[in-house]
Amino acid sequence: MSMKRTNWPVTILLVIGSLIVLFPLYMTLMIAVKSPQEMADAVLAWPKEWHWSNFKEAVDMTNFSHAFQNSSIITVFAVIFTLLTNSLVSYAVARNMDKRLFKMLYFYFVSALFVPFPIIMLPLVKEVSKLGMNNQTGLIVLYVVYGIAFNLFLYVGYLRSIPAELEEAAVMDGASVWGTFWKVIFPLLSPINATVAILTCIWAWNDFLLPLIILSKPSMATLPLAQYIFQSKFGVQYNYAFASYLMALLPMIIVYLVAQRWIISGVVRGAVKS
Amino acid sequence: MRKNMTPFYLMVIPAFLLFFFFHTLPMLMGVFYSFTNWNGLSPSYKMVGFKNFLNVFQDPQVYSAYGFTFKFAILTTVIVNIISLAVAVGLNSRIKLKNTLRAVYFLPNILSMLIIGFIFNYFFSNILPDVMSKAGMSGLAFNILGSENTAWIGIVIVTVWQATAFNIILYLAGLQTIPADLYEASSLDGASKWKEFWHITFPMIAPFFTINMVLALKNFLMVFDQIVAMTGGGPAKSTTSISYLIFTDGFQGGSFSYQSANSVIYFIVIVVISMIQLKILQKREMSLS
Amino acid sequence: MVKGLKVGAAVLIALSLLSGCGSNDSSGGSGDSAGSGKVELQFLQYKPEARDTFDKLIAKFEQANPNIHVIQDNPPDASTALMTKAASGQLPDVIANGGDNVHASLVQSGVLADLSSDPNLQKVSDVYVKILHDISGSDKTYGIPYGVNANGVIYNKALFKEMNLTIPQTWDEFIALCKKIQDAGKLPFYFSFKDAWTSQPAFNALAASTQGNDFYKRHSEGKTTYTSEYKEAADKLLQLVTFGQKDSFGKGYNDANVAFAKGESVMYAQGVWAIAEIKKANPSIELGIFPYPATNDPSKNKLISGVDQLLSISANTEHPNEAKKFVEFLLDPANAKEYVKGVNTFSAVKGVTQDDPSVSDLAPYFDKGQIADFVDHYTPSNMKLDQLLQELIMKKDVAGFLKNMDDEWSKAESRK
Numbered sequence: 001m002s003m004k005r006t007n008w009p010v011t012i013l014l015v016i017g018s019l020i021v022l023f024p025l026y027m028t029l030m031i032a033v034k035s036p037q038e039m040a041d042a043v044l045a046w047p048k049e050w051h052w053s054n055f056k057e058a059v060d061m062t063n064f065s066h067a068f069q070n071s072s073i074i075t076v077f078a079v080i081f082t083l084l085t086n087s088l089v090s091y092a093v094a095r096n097m098d099k100r101l102f103k104m105l106y107f108y109f110v111s112a113l114f115v116p117f118p119i120i121m122l123p124l125v126k127e128v129s130k131l132g133m134n135n136q137t138g139l140i141v142l143y144v145v146y147g148i149a150f151n152l153f154l155y156v157g158y159l160r161s162i163p164a165e166l167e168e169a170a171v172m173d174g175a176s177v178w179g180t181f182w183k184v185i186f187p188l189l190s191p192i193n194a195t196v197a198i199l200t201c202i203w204a205w206n207d208f209l210l211p212l213i214i215l216s217k218p219s220m221a222t223l224p225l226a227q228y229i230f231q232s233k234f235g236v237q238y239n240y241a242f243a244s245y246l247m248a249l250l251p252m253i254i255v256y257l258v259a260q261r262w263i264i265s266g267v268v269r270g271a272v273k274s
Numbered sequence: 275m276r277k278n279m280t281p282f283y284l285m286v287i288p289a290f291l292l293f294f295f296f297h298t299l300p301m302l303m304g305v306f307y308s309f310t311n312w313n314g315l316s317p318s319y320k321m322v323g324f325k326n327f328l329n330v331f332q333d334p335q336v337y338s339a340y341g342f343t344f345k346f347a348i349l350t351t352v353i354v355n356i357i358s359l360a361v362a363v364g365l366n367s368r369i370k371l372k373n374t375l376r377a378v379y380f381l382p383n384i385l386s387m388l389i390i391g392f393i394f395n396y397f398f399s400n401i402l403p404d405v406m407s408k409a410g411m412s413g414l415a416f417n418i419l420g421s422e423n424t425a426w427i428g429i430v431i432v433t434v435w436q437a438t439a440f441n442i443i444l445y446l447a448g449l450q451t452i453p454a455d456l457y458e459a460s461s462l463d464g465a466s467k468w469k470e471f472w473h474i475t476f477p478m479i480a481p482f483f484t485i486n487m488v489l490a491l492k493n494f495l496m497v498f499d500q501i502v503a504m505t506g507g508g509p510a511k512s513t514t515s516i517s518y519l520i521f522t523d524g525f526q527g528g529s530f531s532y533q534s535a536n537s538v539i540y541f542i543v544i545v546v547i548s549m550i551q552l553k554i555l556q557k558r559e560m561s562l563s
Numbered sequence: 564m565v566k567g568l569k570v571g572a573a574v575l576i577a578l579s580l581l582s583g584c585g586s587n588d589s590s591g592g593s594g595d596s597a598g599s600g601k602v603e604l605q606f607l608q609y610k611p612e613a614r615d616t617f618d619k620l621i622a623k624f625e626q627a628n629p630n631i632h633v634i635q636d637n638p639p640d641a642s643t644a645l646m647t648k649a650a651s652g653q654l655p656d657v658i659a660n661g662g663d664n665v666h667a668s669l670v671q672s673g674v675l676a677d678l679s680s681d682p683n684l685q686k687v688s689d690v691y692v693k694i695l696h697d698i699s700g701s702d703k704t705y706g707i708p709y710g711v712n713a714n715g716v717i718y719n720k721a722l723f724k725e726m727n728l729t730i731p732q733t734w735d736e737f738i739a740l741c742k743k744i745q746d747a748g749k750l751p752f753y754f755s756f757k758d759a760w761t762s763q764p765a766f767n768a769l770a771a772s773t774q775g776n777d778f779y780k781r782h783s784e785g786k787t788t789y790t791s792e793y794k795e796a797a798d799k800l801l802q803l804v805t806f807g808q809k810d811s812f813g814k815g816y817n818d819a820n821v822a823f824a825k826g827e828s829v830m831y832a833q834g835v836w837a838i839a840e841i842k843k844a845n846p847s848i849e850l851g852i853f854p855y856p857a858t859n860d861p862s863k864n865k866l867i868s869g870v871d872q873l874l875s876i877s878a879n880t881e882h883p884n885e886a887k888k889f890v891e892f893l894l895d896p897a898n899a900k901e902y903v904k905g906v907n908t909f910s911a912v913k914g915v916t917q918d919d920p921s922v923s924d925l926a927p928y929f930d931k932g933q934i935a936d937f938v939d940h941y942t943p944s945n946m947k948l949d950q951l952l953q954e955l956i957m958k959k960d961v962a963g964f965l966k967n968m969d970d971e972w973s974k975a976e977s978r979k
Contacts, residue, residue: 118516208388241392399814
């Protein structure tokens with residue numbers, strides 16, 4: 001049957017399309033490893049000489065290791081606490097959707113998705129700095145709290161597919177609601193937990209606006225923020241600028257290359273279940 | 275059996291309080307400020323009623339920001355969905371290198387929009403004009419971000435490049451839920467590929483279409499990072515989005531309460547649009563399936 | 564259940580401690596919580612060109628004051644950053660921004676310390692203190708003028724010599740000069756309108772020399788409009804931009820600095836701040852700068868000079884003494900000299916001169932006091948003068964531009 005044959009025209013089209021996707025990254029790499037002279041000759045050609053020193057220069061100019069550390073701390077803690085707290089809240093909501101109060105709560109959280117961020121921006125900055133939370137800790141708390149809006153949507157969708165009999169059995173055996181959640185439900189949530197973890201990780205790592213307004217000192221800057229802060233420092237030293245862009249993108253790319261299948265299936269699961 | 279509700283309340287109350295405190299409260303304060311003349315700095319301010327709202331409705335700058343934002347968001351939503359649906363269908367057919375290609379197409383989704391913006395900024399400013407003039411198309415050898423008429427296209431391109439990834443994966447997920455025997459039946463009927471797509475594939479993935487359209491439009495209406503990285507709202511305000519206008523104007527002296535009023539209006543607009551969109555698309559979904 | 568909550572709370576606290584520690588580690592022990600009794604001063608300055616010079620000065624200051632650690636913050640879009648910080652009550656201890664509307668907003672909001680009786684004020688020229696009063700609309704002094712800049716037409720001396728050109732004294736001579744350069748197949752100007760602000764220097768000069776006397780005062784009293792006094796400036800700006808390269812909206816400030824440094828254009832409509840950047844791209848370039856000959860009466864052509872960098876102290880700083888110490892250090896003539904040398908601007912500090920030959924053409928104007936302040940220091944920032952100018956240059960609609968100016972002005976006024 002024709003269904004079994006490889007569809008070559010489509011394969012070729014998709015390969016061409018994938019080159020478009022890869023091109024900006026290729027360009028970034030080429031500029032990052034060239035000298036200004038070589039770049040002037042041919043920006044996109046394969047370099048004759050690899051100027052790795054551009055990266056060293058970029059590290060010094062943008063305080064890369066601090067920014068990397070800040071981004072890592074914020075992302076890791078945001079992910080951990082999002083998983084632990086958001087799943088719990090979603091469980092309580094999902095199992096009581098028949099009650100008016102919980103249903104309202106569900107819509108309360110989810111409707112926050114429609115609030116444009118600018119409206120809360122300045123009051124938020126005031127509030128957060130009054131509490132002395134204009135630092136990494138505050139940022140983590142905000143990611144965890146704001147994450148509820150979308151994660152609740154994902155978790156509740158998934159929890160509905162888990163038959164209630166499982167918990168009822170546990171409750172019969174005398175387990176508390178908390179015990180049931182941590183011992184029975186939470187492990188069952190691992191697929192959707194993976195999804196939430198991935199989405200939170202991508203968000204926290206790449207976010208720009210929230211760190212921009214919350215973090216009060218340049219020493220706290222995350223990677224995108226550091227790129228923004230030091231943008232003026234590069235001037236026309238494009239090679240250093242691109243070396244630093246590449247370094248800021250690279251950690252995520254590496255994680256992605258290693259865990260690519262897992263990440264994509266995680267995102268897919270989120271989509272299907274919601 | 276009556277459930278013991280206490281643990282459930284304990285689970286949600288802290289979350290509710292935190293969320294109220296960090297999200298709802300600032301929002302209410304924003305609404306409150308929209309009725310004042312506060313500049314964001316002064317120790318004192320007074321209530322001015324609906325003056326800010328009336329001013330917003332008379333402000334050509336606000337209208338032009340809405341104009342750009344909607345033009346951008348609608349067009350980008352359409353382009354992103356067409357491309358991602360096409361690529362997803364392609365990725366779902368019998369092809370070589372399936373996993374590699376899928377991985378490549380999803381890659382942009384994990385990258386920082388701001389940095390992508392910086393990279394494309396260089397591309398539009400330096401590479402593209404050069405390529406065009408070398409290709410003999412000197413009419414196109416200019417920086418598209420530098421012209422009032424074309425700068426928005428640059429923003430669309432960079433956004434499409436980044437946002438398509440996510441939608442491809444969602445559509446792909448949708449396509450994989452379609453049972454293969456549906457196609458076998460239709461191929462026995464001798465239906466063309468095109469017909470097959472419209473009669474089987476598309477109705478089956480309609481829920482994904484709905485969610486993609488709603489999420490994409492909502493995200494694009496909030497466009498911000500790209501603009502910071504590439505145009506700063508220019509040239510001549512042609513790429514000033516609503517979010518960017520509220521951010522810069524609200525913070526840069528004198529206009530905080532005014533822009534709060536603008537953002538309240540914006541909030542209402544977004545809610546209304548999302549509602550309408552959901553209603554229409556859900557109706558469609560029903561009639562399709 | 565209660566136990567669960569307690570555990571949750573404990574974990575939250577642990578988190579905040581952990582990440583708190585993490586942040587201290589990551590800032591390289593720069594936190595004042597390090598226990599060494601070091602005072603940490605936040606110093607925000609808005610000039611990217613001055614970043615390296617301040618780094619050097621700070622190093623020198625820290626050597627003399629080992630118990631003070633100064634952290635320089637030089638964000639892009641510094642005025643937004645500054646306003647955000649001010650609004651949230653986290654203004655940096657020491658601020659070095661420009662004498663412009665941002666300074667005015669900060670003064671009017673009462674977040675800056677009153678320096679009217681500060682002895683350091685004696686060190687600087689009164690003219691600029693007066694300018695700051697005009698800008699802020701206050702009789703008190705909240706900022707000490709430090710760097711003073713000037714804008715003008717930067718020109719390539721080698722190309723001028725080669726083409727046998729002289730510095731124009733009147734507008735007609737200026738236009739004739741541009742035509743002559745064009746006829747010789749060279750580019751008179753290289754513009755960089757992709758960065759909106761670069762449309763301002765030329766306009767500032769043209770408007771300041773062509774507007775009526777006391778324009779700002781009459782304007783704020785509602786006695787005149789942009790339409791009635793800015794037409795000439797707008798017309799002349801449009802005339803000037805016809806002498807630029809083709810893709811002038813495709814290039815940014817950095818691109819233009821490099822292009823001028825490479826000799827791609829004979830002149831460059833910028834200010835003295837660009838000279839250092841140009842020299843970075845081509846250290847051997849010989850250049851000069853002359854004031855815009857905005858009118859045909861040389862005595863009316865003013866040099867545009869304003870307070871480029873002023874020093875203010877937050878009203879709520881926790882370290883007022885250390886902040887003052889740092890300000891005093893910067894105002895020391897030797898350090899002020901190092902600053903103007905590094906940034907290639909002029910100094911408000913008495914007796915500190917700019918000896919760079921590239922700016923020697925401007926000296927007579929300073930001596931005679933034939934000076935006017937930047938026009939954009941008097942336009943509210945939410946008017947977005949830079950973007951209005953971009954629009955003017957693109958659409959060439961002078962009447963529309965003037966009407967927009969007036970509309971935006973009354974809008975900004977009505978929001979107060």
